[in-house]
Amino acid sequence: MRTTARVRRVRDGRLEFSREWLQLRNPYAPIEVLTAEQIETIHDASMSVLEDVGMRIQDEETRKLFASAGFAVDHATERVVFDREGLLALVAKAPPVVTVRGRDPAKKLFMGQGQVAFTAVSGPPFVSDLDHGRRAGTFRDQENFLKMTHMTDVLQIEGGTSVEAQDLPADTRYLDFYLACCKLSDKPWKPLTIGRHRARDAIEMAKIWYGEDEDSLAANPVFFVNTNTNTPLVLDGEIAQGVIEYARLGQVVCVTPFGLAGAMAPATVAGALVMQNAETLACCALTQIIRPGCPYIYGGFICNADMKTGSPAFGTPEFTLGAQATGQMARRYGLPWRSSNVNASNAPDAQAAYESMMSLWGALTGHASVFNHGAGWLEGGLVGSYEKFILDIEMVRMMCAWMKPLTVNADTIGLDSIKEVGPGGHFFGTAHTLARYENAFYKPLVSDWSNFENWQDKGSPDAARRANGIWKQMVNEYEAPAIDPAVIEELEDYVARRKIELDALR
């Protein structure tokens, strides 16, 4: 297992990212912010919510699936009520570690039990950079984020429309997105979950891209799909249909309640944890009814409304505590879990960085298995920011380097060199130092450690300004992965055919 994320500028000034497949693992014990008793209190309260209130499931087929598993269903009110024994028996069928893979079969990714993956940001309607400010996302921006994700070893999974292509027709642009994923990268991509047809098209295109049949895709999953409940206690019908399609094929499903504490959940982290636990476990049960053993990722996203303005807050102390507590809840059920790298800043500034760091530290010390929104999220997720993408890559790389345990032995300590240098000497020229000169320490992507005068001579560029230069360089230096042109042609034909079919339905 390799945990070194490397980037450096080689002599000709090009960015050189490691091309190694990066299977990250957190080697340290998780931080536990809940006592064992508190975990059971949250568990018990969430079971009580599911038993006494249940969920509104806005799709008849889904309700029938729940009914088939013995849960009480009222189709008139769309309410499904759960008994805890039945629910927990289903949850117990989900595996503790899940996998997805890229087009290269060697690029298989494990998530769970300390193993962790990062995806790019998912879903912003807007995009921004320092040159042109904030604007509606376009297909070109979407492509650029795909290219940067492909170039970045610390993002192992595409984000799932890192920017919305608002310049393409709304009904069919998911097809353009799927096709771009297939053309621009060989990393696993995250298809959309809203509506059965979006799931079916993703699966059909995956069959072409991977060159496999459904049995093969099911045996060795390719998709990590993330969707949400409408907290409190509602599962949307179109989302449910998407979940059903992916679960039928045994792909990795994650349903994340987005319950802003104080708005869609009680105004406490404890109350929000109860809501989250109830909703994601109910959705886990759904996947296990459809396909026992279906890989499921517990969806974690505890955040709160600013009680003064109603604005959502991200990367706060509550987010951090919520992430660490979510990890404990997910481990109680033996499930991998998902978190995020988020912030509420309007600019790629110090706030964006420290809120992101609160997210990253909370989630990683809580042993998150996968990060949605690993890079590029700004403005509470409304904007995909080019510069924040680069700043996030730096922060994630730092966390990856932290996850590489120290090597402590006679060789790394270099007692002989300490004795050779003696009091008042220096280590610059020792054999011990020279042997480590090249790769001794973390090499930054954005951070500038030059002294003030040198930095001033460069024009005093702050971190966001430097990130602006780096993302352009990354897009310029992008190289597409090799793929059989016949596969692309087949995918293009598929998309063209489906667009005609969808147009005909309008």
Added chain:
Amino acid sequence: MRTTARVRRVRDGRLEFSREWLQLRNPYAPIEVLTAEQIETIHDASMSVLEDVGMRIQDEETRKLFASAGFAVDHATERVVFDREGLLALVAKAPPVVTVRGRDPAKKLFMGQGQVAFTAVSGPPFVSDLDHGRRAGTFRDQENFLKMTHMTDVLQIEGGTSVEAQDLPADTRYLDFYLACCKLSDKPWKPLTIGRHRARDAIEMAKIWYGEDEDSLAANPVFFVNTNTNTPLVLDGEIAQGVIEYARLGQVVCVTPFGLAGAMAPATVAGALVMQNAETLACCALTQIIRPGCPYIYGGFICNADMKTGSPAFGTPEFTLGAQATGQMARRYGLPWRSSNVNASNAPDAQAAYESMMSLWGALTGHASVFNHGAGWLEGGLVGSYEKFILDIEMVRMMCAWMKPLTVNADTIGLDSIKEVGPGGHFFGTAHTLARYENAFYKPLVSDWSNFENWQDKGSPDAARRANGIWKQMVNEYEAPAIDPAVIEELEDYVARRKIELDALR
């Protein structure tokens, strides 16, 4: 024990910091990055360094003290060599928890065994703000940092010249600094350690300020002094004399090796940990020879040189790992330990924030007992930054809020409100939410969570720009603590007399 750090703007727009005395405690288990075996490997190697190489101690009195304790001394080469049994027997005399106190005797601060304190930045020769850029520090800047430190509940100890007053005579400005500490705050202050007379004057002024004799100051320490070795393996003579004075009076002494890995220490974290351990334990032994049971804080500051440029790097993954490992080493000897909130950025930007966060998280999850440079450090410590001071206060406040454990019980979960709201409702108006409206969640000082349009209407201020407004407001709203004018008069007389004496010596 209170762990809530609060600030809010009350209706008239004034900043309102909590005036409560803040005794912070980290309630979670530390992150352990070293195995038990690795701890012993580092211990053994550092003992070997002290036994085979020893330290150069550049003060005869100090060498004689070491000789009196049975260590081998060569006055010609200034070398002291240690046997591990003798050294460890002395180290074992130092207590696991240390205290200092402010002028108000109720404001007593505990450090060690998870209890933690923050000081302001210490020692920058330069100062900067967004209005006037980077410039030599002045006495007025020093006063402003003292005022801001006094106003800030998350900094419990003054920094020790947060900015150097370069506009005052170099020989005597420490007296102006001590006097300013006595006038502008009632928090404990950090006197200088270089030279016996600087220590003696601090003690004499403390006797006046606290209105106590030396026995009383010794019984209940008032000073936390931090100084450094000259890594590798050198203790400066003037520093040693300062340490001796403070240790004789039983004040809290911390000696921090500053061994940049790859320059003054081997180019590995493991090697730097060995050097650090050897040097700080030797200095701990010195304090215990002088006064058995003298409170001593293990000095931790692992960082590295950028091997490309030689520049020091701070807040890197190595710093984080080094801090967590340092905590394990300090706990091995039952000592409290000191860390820092540091970065190498030239501007109060995203880099400054994410490097600071790497420091804060590493040190706090390593159970640091006290932070030097808790707020205001920029440019690797060359600059005291007004804006970074405010950004740091926000980050430290977030960490303080994180250290407040979740309350999970029937009351906080609010099961009744969840059942009352039901699927698809909202929690804005529930009794459970209304009861928590005011203090439900973390309230930021700098972070702006307003939406893009509102933020744009304010002129799109980034976090540094907002911090600029806040530090000015903080300085403007500063209120001096009450103190008997006769005490100030006596201190002023003391300083005037000492200046005449020092001038006569020139």
